[in-house]
Amino acid sequence: MSAETPAPTVPTVPAASRKAQVARDLADVPHAPGAPKPDAILVAEDVTRTFGGMTAVDVDHVEVQRGAITALIGPNGAGKTTLFNLLTGFDRPNTGTWSFEGRSLGRVPAGKVARAGMVRTFQLTKALSRMTVIENMRLGATHQPGENLLTALVPPLWRSREAEITAQAEELLARFKLLEKKDDFAGSLSGGQRKLLEMARALMTKPTMVMLDEPMAGVNPALTQSLLGHIQALRDEGTTVLFVEHDMHMVRHISDWVVVMAEGRIVAEGPPETVMQNQAVVDAYLGAHHDTDLGDDSLLTDDVAEQLEAEALVEKEQR
Amino acid sequence: MDWTRILTNVAGEIIAPTTAAYALAAIGLNVHFGMTGLLNFGQAGFMLIGAYGFAIASMAGWPVWASVLVAMACAVVFALILGIPTLKLRGDYLSIVTIAAAEIVRLVGRSTSLTWLTGGNAGLAGDSFKGSFQELSPLPDGNFGIGPWEYSNNLSNSWWVRIVGWALVALACLTIWLWMRSPWGRVLKGIREDEDAVRSLGKNVYSYKMQALILGGTFGAVAGIIYALPRAVQPDSMGRPMTFYVWTILLLGGAATVFGPVLGSILLWTTLMLIKTVLRDVVPTTVMRSEQIEMLGWVLVGLTLMLLVIFRPQGILGDRKELAIDVR
Numbered sequence: 001m002s003a004e005t006p007a008p009t010v011p012t013v014p015a016a017s018r019k020a021q022v023a024r025d026l027a028d029v030p031h032a033p034g035a036p037k038p039d040a041i042l043v044a045e046d047v048t049r050t051f052g053g054m055t056a057v058d059v060d061h062v063e064v065q066r067g068a069i070t071a072l073i074g075p076n077g078a079g080k081t082t083l084f085n086l087l088t089g090f091d092r093p094n095t096g097t098w099s100f101e102g103r104s105l106g107r108v109p110a111g112k113v114a115r116a117g118m119v120r121t122f123q124l125t126k127a128l129s130r131m132t133v134i135e136n137m138r139l140g141a142t143h144q145p146g147e148n149l150l151t152a153l154v155p156p157l158w159r160s161r162e163a164e165i166t167a168q169a170e171e172l173l174a175r176f177k178l179l180e181k182k183d184d185f186a187g188s189l190s191g192g193q194r195k196l197l198e199m200a201r202a203l204m205t206k207p208t209m210v211m212l213d214e215p216m217a218g219v220n221p222a223l224t225q226s227l228l229g230h231i232q233a234l235r236d237e238g239t240t241v242l243f244v245e246h247d248m249h250m251v252r253h254i255s256d257w258v259v260v261m262a263e264g265r266i267v268a269e270g271p272p273e274t275v276m277q278n279q280a281v282v283d284a285y286l287g288a289h290h291d292t293d294l295g296d297d298s299l300l301t302d303d304v305a306e307q308l309e310a311e312a313l314v315e316k317e318q319r
Numbered sequence: 320m321d322w323t324r325i326l327t328n329v330a331g332e333i334i335a336p337t338t339a340a341y342a343l344a345a346i347g348l349n350v351h352f353g354m355t356g357l358l359n360f361g362q363a364g365f366m367l368i369g370a371y372g373f374a375i376a377s378m379a380g381w382p383v384w385a386s387v388l389v390a391m392a393c394a395v396v397f398a399l400i401l402g403i404p405t406l407k408l409r410g411d412y413l414s415i416v417t418i419a420a421a422e423i424v425r426l427v428g429r430s431t432s433l434t435w436l437t438g439g440n441a442g443l444a445g446d447s448f449k450g451s452f453q454e455l456s457p458l459p460d461g462n463f464g465i466g467p468w469e470y471s472n473n474l475s476n477s478w479w480v481r482i483v484g485w486a487l488v489a490l491a492c493l494t495i496w497l498w499m500r501s502p503w504g505r506v507l508k509g510i511r512e513d514e515d516a517v518r519s520l521g522k523n524v525y526s527y528k529m530q531a532l533i534l535g536g537t538f539g540a541v542a543g544i545i546y547a548l549p550r551a552v553q554p555d556s557m558g559r560p561m562t563f564y565v566w567t568i569l570l571l572g573g574a575a576t577v578f579g580p581v582l583g584s585i586l587l588w589t590t591l592m593l594i595k596t597v598l599r600d601v602v603p604t605t606v607m608r609s610e611q612i613e614m615l616g617w618v619l620v621g622l623t624l625m626l627l628v629i630f631r632p633q634g635i636l637g638d639r640k641e642l643a644i645d646v647r
Contacts, residue, residue, distance in 0.1 A: 088519070090515065090518075090519075109518075109523075110515075110518040110519060111518050111521055111522055111523045111524065112521075112523075114518070114519055114520055114521030115521040119519065119520070119521070120519050121519070122515070122516070122519070126513045126515060126516035126519075127516075128508070128509050128512035128513055128516060128517075129512060130508075130511075130512055130640065130641050131505075131508055131509065131512060135505060135508075138502070138505060139505055139506065139509045139517065139520060140520045142521060144502045146501050146502035146503060147502045147503050147505075147506050147522070148503065149503055149530050149534070151503075152497065152498055152501035152502060152503035152504065153494060153497050153498065153501070155497070155500075155501070158501070158502060162502065185640055185641075187640075198516075201520065202519070202520070204520075205520055205521055
């Protein structure tokens with residue numbers, strides 16, 4: 001296969017209106033856990049995972065809309081990352097089935113899941129630190145005949161594909177502003193740059209769906225904006241994005257749909273503008289301060305923080 | 320002190336068949352550890368199983384090429400048996416299993432009930448299996464000397480074994496050089512760094528680790544043949560110490576490099592010979608007997624390895640940024 005392989009089939013819609021298009025598609029979807037989507041790319045059914053006596057994940061039904069940015073949020077320990085690990089084949093469920101593009105992927109090993117077009121990144125970045133940036137990128141490419149033990153010994157058999165891969169890698173690196181670092185060891189990059197590299201490397205596989213596990217964790221504010229831009233650009237090119245995130249500001253800013261988990265279950269679903277008002281979310285996730293906007297930067301000032309602490313103290317005493 | 324004799328002995332080690340055999344074994348271990356990050360502490364097991372395979376097939380009257388194939392096939396089977404249960408687990412489990420498996424090979428080989436096949440703890444005498452190999456030699460009978468090196472052309476410890484041994488080392492270096500620069504080598508390197516990351520990119524990590532284990536083990540089996548050819552197949556001389564010499568050689572020369580194992584092997588054996596012969600000349604026998612000096616030689620090698628790990632963890636040829644033993 002050549003580098004000119006067409007990108008995943010995209011509905012012929014100009015990039016700028018993709019967000020509006022997705023919003024229209026999702027307009028009629030009920031705001032309820034497990035709501036069916038008009039064009040679901042990923043459908044999971046009855047997925048459970050227990051660790052000893054603790055049920056980490058217990059999801060009855062969930063669907064992810066094709067071409068949309070879906071955020072998976074929830075308090076710490078809600079089972080978001082465990083669900084991620086299950087869906088991408090990095091962990092085995094106790095029960096459950098799920099299909100990706102109509103293909104059953106339950107209990108399929110991680111490598112095969114990625115080859116099917118569902119590629120993930122990790123919460124703790126896994127840049128291959130003692131390899132150069134460009135080698136990291138090349139590793140992501142698919143259909144390199146030189147990755148076979150015997151073909152590897154005859155360079156003419158894989159050199160032309162390698163040149164295509166390198167061109168693709170440099171193009172992506174340029175987009176992620178890492179091109180001038182291409183010959184540096186990945187270990188010498190900053191935390192934020194590693195996140196960018198990991199995302200760019202995942203894109204080398206030309207995925208249909210990317211799963212980002214806390215893409216903003218540990219990224220400095222200057223890079224946050226560019227990461228947000230990259231994620232939106234993915235959607236605009238027709239890639240489906242599912243991400244786990246704690247930063248409400250970001251969730252509100254870029255996602256088309258929000259799925260809320262608490263204690264292993266999906267407790268609410270809806271568009272980002274309204275899901276925060278859902279009573280189940282308020283109870284499970286936002287606690288006493290449901291009427292404050294967690295995405296509001298003014299929360300970060302000392303006055304507000306002190307006021308909240310005081311309220312929390314009062315609440316504790318009342319108990 | 321007789322410097323001519325000392326230097327002749329030291330020079331002899333540079334091209335000795337044993338040096339070539341250890342270089343080959345270390346090249347195999349480099350595929351495991353340097354390229355893939357697999358901690359194989361049973362390389363001597365691969366060598367011993369290769370030596371047994373070759374010797375037993377030769378004694379059964381098989382031609383040399385077929386005997387070599389038998390040795391390699393034994394290594395492949397051994398690698399599969401080791402790898403199937405352990406490669407799905409992480410990291411250190413492989414090292415525990417390999418060190419035990421190598422011991423099992425040695426203990427089974429020397430067991431009395433297998434004397435009819437493996438010669439028990441006496442092993443297989445060299446003359447019983449090396450005839451077919453020596454007959455292959457195109458060299459005329461007799462001796463040949465150049466500089467400090469003078470050996471018979473075709474007998475046990477001959478030019479013929481040296482030529483074949485070092486030709487194999489050269490061939491191994493060439494293929495490793497090709498593999499290291501290939502996309503296949505890149506996947507292995509990725510696995511060495513973080514196998515989950517490689518898995519998330521759609522590669523079958525298990526299959527790649529198995530390929531590396533088999534390939535490195537096959538190099539080990541061929542090394543075992545070269546090691547046995549000038550002497551005999553003696554299970555007790557191919558036990559745990561042998562594995563650790565191979566590790567010393569790899570770390571000394573530099574893991575994840577093409578020529579590191581070769582340089583490491585030459586350095587280890589020449590240094591050891593130099594220390595032993597010099598000490599035998601200067602230390603009076605009333606202070607230390609010859610066999611004690613032999614032991615002292617190994618003590619000094621151990622000391623060198625410790626200093627190396629502390630002050631140059633990447634080995635002589637290694638790139639510290641790429642692969643070093645993390646001591647701090």
